[in-house]
Amino acid sequence: xxxxxxxYIYMLSLIFLLPYxxxxxxxxxxxxxxxxxxxxxxxxxxxxxxxxPIYNEKLVFTRLxxxxxxxxxxxxxxEILVLDDSSDDTNDLIDSEVYFYRSKGYEIRVIRKRIRxxxxxxxxxxxxxxxxxxxxxxxxxxxxxxxxFLLNTIPFLEESPKLGYIQTxxxxxxxxxxxxxxxxxxxxxxxxxxxxxxxxxxxxxxTFNGSAGVLRKQAILDIGGWSSETLTEDMELSYRxxxxxxxxxxLRDVVVQSEVPLTLSDFKKQQARWSxxxxxxxxxxxxxxxxxxxxxxxxxxxSTLHMTKYFxxxxxxxxxxxxxxxxxxGYNPQSIVYSVLGLFSTLGAIGVSIMYFSAVKFQxxxxxxxxxxxxxxxxxxxxxxxHYSISVLKGLLIHKHKFVNTPKYNVNNSSNPSSLKTHNSxxxxxxxxxTSVMICLAxxxxxxxxNIYIAISSLFIFLISYLFVIYYTFKK
Numbered sequence: 389x390x391x392x393x394x395x396y397i398y399m400l401s402l403i404f405l406l407p408y409x410x411x412x413x414x415x416x417x418x419x420x421x422x423x424x425x426x427x428x429x430x431x432x433x434x435x436x437x438x439x440x441p442i443y444n445e446k447l448v449f450t451r452l453x454x455x456x457x458x459x460x461x462x463x464x465x466x467e468i469l470v471l472d473d474s475s476d477d478t479n480d481l482i483d484s485e486v487y488f489y490r491s492k493g494y495e496i497r498v499i500r501k502r503i504r505x506x507x508x509x510x511x512x513x514x515x516x517x518x519x520x521x522x523x524x525x526x527x528x529x530x531x532x533x534x535x536x537f538l539l540n541t542i543p544f545l546e547e548s549p550k551l552g553y554i555q556t557x558x559x560x561x562x563x564x565x566x567x568x569x570x571x572x573x574x575x576x577x578x579x580x581x582x583x584x585x586x587x588x589x590x591x592x593x594x595t596f597n598g599s600a601g602v603l604r605k606q607a608i609l610d611i612g613g614w615s616s617e618t619l620t621e622d623m624e625l626s627y628r629x630x631x632x633x634x635x636x637x638x639l640r641d642v643v644v645q646s647e648v649p650l651t652l653s654d655f656k657k658q659q660a661r662w663s664x665x666x667x668x669x670x671x672x673x674x675x676x677x678x679x680x681x682x683x684x685x686x687x688x689x690x691s692t693l694h695m696t697k698y699f700x701x702x703x704x705x706x707x708x709x710x711x712x713x714x715x716x717x718g719y720n721p722q723s724i725v726y727s728v729l730g731l732f733s734t735l736g737a738i739g740v741s742i743m744y745f746s747a748v749k750f751q752x753x754x755x756x757x758x759x760x761x762x763x764x765x766x767x768x769x770x771x772x773x774x775h776y777s778i779s780v781l782k783g784l785l786i787h788k789h790k791f792v793n794t795p796k797y798n799v800n801n802s803s804n805p806s807s808l809k810t811h812n813s814x815x816x817x818x819x820x821x822x823t824s825v826m827i828c829l830a831x832x833x834x835x836x837x838x839n840i841y842i843a844i845s846s847l848f849i850f851l852i853s854y855l856f857v858i859y860y861t862f863k864k
Contacts, residue, residue, distance in 0.1 A: 409736025418586025620665025667783025
């Protein structure tokens with residue numbers, strides 16, 4: 389009976405993963421249909437408030453403020469609010485920089501709260517009271533907007549009164565900093581070059597990504613403001629806007645440079661926060677979306693897959709555990725692997741690969757040069773499954789979570805990796821991955837004893853993936 393349960397779990401995990409794999413083909417198709425919009429000349433200059441949420445990000449603040457004040461917009465129509473929740477000497481730098489730009493005629497001031505309640509969402513909600521603009525622009529601390537950012541976005545909001553927000557593409561100023569940043573850049577390109585353009589071209593919900601976006605203040609007020617109930621306040625806000633009938637737009641060709649995490653540990657923590665937040669958002673809004681009249685059937689299906697996309701980690705991890713247990717119990721999964729289910733699973737995995745290949749090709753990058761990083765990325769996707777599974781379960785079962793910021797270092801492609809001191813913490817020890825390695829080894833050894841060679845190859849992939857994560861967790 390126990391063996392039957394394990395086999396069923398393995399099969400169900402493969403079935404569960406299928407829609408998340410096959411939607412990749414759909415995204416690639418949609419991305420090919422995306423047409424860049426031509427921006428019209430601005431007819432009037434509305435008041436715009438740029439909000440800069442900061443938390444102990446001293447290294448990048450000067451760069452952020454310099455690029456923000458270089459934006460081409462009348463000073464009399466531009467308000468800059470620094471939402472400072474810092475608990476270190478970043479406060480002193482902010483005060484000095486703000487004083488400097490105020491002396492040059494910019495309407496800029498600092499907003500501070502006594503208690504850092506609600507993290508980033510709390511800072512943005514608090515800033516609503518002080519924001520005078522019709523439109524609110526949010527830039528994270530590592531953002532580097534171009535001078536024409538507002539000229540390339542505001543006209544679309546002016547022309548469409550029901551457009552709630554516009555999201556632009558995030559570029560990666562430190563893509564070539566090291567192997568990890570190159571790999572992470574490709575992972576994020578998949579979202580900004582494939583998923584978001586596909587959603588836009590196919591009239592699905594393009595979500596706000598927390599930075600490099602312009603939001604209509606009235607739309608935010610209409611839904612009751614920002615919520616700190618989830619760790620992905622940007623996704624949660626996006627779907628609440630659509631529930632209330634507000635539209636969204638994605639501009640692939642308006643690019644705001646930013647930093648990607650420099651280490652695998654930082655990336656894992658960032659993704660863990662997102663996986664937890666997505667699960668929280670699904671728990672909060674999924675039922676409402678499924679009965680909403682402002683969502684078509686296709687939008688409901690895609691939104692469901694979007695909010696639960698990190699649930700795939702549970703599917704991958706359960707398939708690993710059940711496969712290892714089958715090997716230990718002496719069961720040969722050959723009949724499953726060579727079945728129709730096995731065939732569809734293989735085709736689904738190919739779809740995932742095609743989406744990442746397309747993210748490279750659509751940018752004019754050389755696929756041959758990026759192949760090693762695509763290989764690293766596939767390994768990481770498997771290797772993070774255990775850690776993300778825990779984050780998803782936390783999002784579903786635990787109400788309160790701490791918002792962990794991703795460190796920013798003010799680096800670019802020309803920076804020297806060897807001269808940089810990154811943050812390290814004993815909390816980063818890969819306990820889950822280490823345990824998974826032990827299970828892998830037990831499964832491989834059992835499969836060898838029982839002549840289940842088809843299981844050895846699959847478990848070996850999991851073993852390499854978890855070891856890869858462990859290695860790069862400790863690598864300086």
